[in-house]
Amino acid sequence: MIESKKPMASLGDTAHRFKQQAGEQAASLVQSGMVIGLGTGSTAIFATRRVAARIHSGDLSGIVAIATSRASETAARCLGIPMLTDDIPREIDLTIDGADEVDPAMNLIKGGGGALLREKIVAQASRREIIVVDAGKLSPRLGTHWLLPVEVLEFGWRSQLRLLESLGAIVTPRIADDNLYRTDQGNIILDSRFGPIPDPTGLAGKLEAHAGLVGHGLFIGLASDVIVAGEAGIRHLHRGVEQAVD
Numbered sequence: 138m139i140e141s142k143k144p145m146a147s148l149g150d151t152a153h154r155f156k157q158q159a160g161e162q163a164a165s166l167v168q169s170g171m172v173i174g175l176g177t178g179s180t181a182i183f184a185t186r187r188v189a190a191r192i193h194s195g196d197l198s199g200i201v202a203i204a205t206s207r208a209s210e211t212a213a214r215c216l217g218i219p220m221l222t223d224d225i226p227r228e229i230d231l232t233i234d235g236a237d238e239v240d241p242a243m244n245l246i247k248g249g250g251g252a253l254l255r256e257k258i259v260a261q262a263s264r265r266e267i268i269v270v271d272a273g274k275l276s277p278r279l280g281t282h283w284l285l286p287v288e289v290l291e292f293g294w295r296s297q298l299r300l301l302e303s304l305g306a307i308v309t310p311r312i313a314d315d316n317l318y319r320t321d322q323g324n325i326i327l328d329s330r331f332g333p334i335p336d337p338t339g340l341a342g343k344l345e346a347h348a349g350l351v352g353h354g355l356f357i358g359l360a361s362d363v364i365v366a367g368e369a370g371i372r373h374l375h376r377g378v379e380q381a382v383d
């Protein structure tokens with residue numbers, strides 16, 4: 138079990154250092170010949186950079202990667218990581234991704250950066266989904282600190298907004314540059330404040346039952362590993378079991 142230690146706000150500037158530590162620790166788990174998934178966000182990028190450095194130093198060979206967003210793909214290509222395009226030809230050995238909130242059962246809220254749908258596709262195709270976070274992301278219950286992003290088609294999007302409200306959320310359409318934010322798929326994000334979610338699995342099921350609701354940021358049972366860095370050092374849990382960290 139991972140226990141919440143500190144609220145996100147109290148981490149301040151040190152969060153950046155912890156993100157780096159978590160991301161780089163995860164990159165050490167990549168082995169030559171692997172197909173890897175590259176996550177999205179300010180924590181996963183540290184893993185991507187370290188993987189690129191290991192490739193260029195000759196420490197890793199035969200790596201091919203798939204990105205969880207256009208932004209990650211651009212970054213990885215710039216770093217010289219060999220990339221797959223839009224297909225996942227076989228099971229992904231290992232994916233390293235960030236999260237916005239992690240509960241004690243290693244369930245997650247993701248999608249603060251809008252990449253939730255591709256991230257979930259890649260996570261579901263991965264043998265290992267390694268989540269890298271600073272300690273401020275730990276939460277006793279999903280929804281305590283973070284909004285739940287819900288990706289919806291533009292067609293009929295207000296009906297999805299009403300559905301979310303009927304489930305108890307305060308809903309705000311995400312805005313970018315004074316317009317509705319668009320995901321990599323051209324869809325809309327409805328940021329939904331549920332507060333602490335008593336039954337994330339039940340809520341996920343209700344959301345998935347609705348046409349037009351393309352994805353949501355609840356990642357239930359998808360993380361095989363969580364690597365968390367904080368004042369107490371780096372911890373690594375693999376399927377709930379504490380692992381040694383170098």
Ligand SMILES: O=C[C@H](O)[C@H](O)[C@H](O)COP(=O)(O)O
Pocket residue numbers: 176177178179180181234235236237247248249250251252253256
């Ligand atoms: O859509 C974005 C992703 O789910 C990110 O992995 C998540 O928001 C965490 O991002 P960061 O590491 O920048 O806090």
